[in-house]
Amino acid sequence: MTERSTVGASAVQADSQNQAALRDRIAEALYTHDHPGHLVPLNKTGMGAAYRDTADAVLAVLPEPVGRVAAWRAAADELDSISDQFDGGGCLCGDCALCTWTEAARHLRREAVEFQKADAADTGRPA
Incomplete structure (x- = not known):
């Protein structure tokens, strides 16, 4: 593997980590929008998977990040x-x-x- 392709692989891994973090932030924002003033965090509600699925749908229509x-x-x-x-x-x-x-x-x-x-x-x- 060349130096450039190794660097490219690292960038792809970092981008996928950033993408997962972005999905989680979108899910949290959707939950906050649906439940203003909520007292229970999303990760304690049992609805996290549903909100992450919705966030994935949002991400699917966004352009790929560079x-x-x-x-x-x-x-x-x-x-x-x-x-x-x-x-x-x-x-x-x-x-x-x-x-x-x-x-x-x-x-x-x-x-x-x-x-x-x-x-x-x-x-x-x-x-």
């Missing part, structure tokens, strides 16, 4: 792909448009790594 890290990496890959089409030799002058695009791709990848590290520190999950 994680920030995955989007930055996809943009970096696209910059590399365009650069490779025009420069198979790997220009290293540091001043031309191709070198600028290459540096922009590197920057996006660094930002993705830094964002993952900061997110891991905030959430306690590994980067």
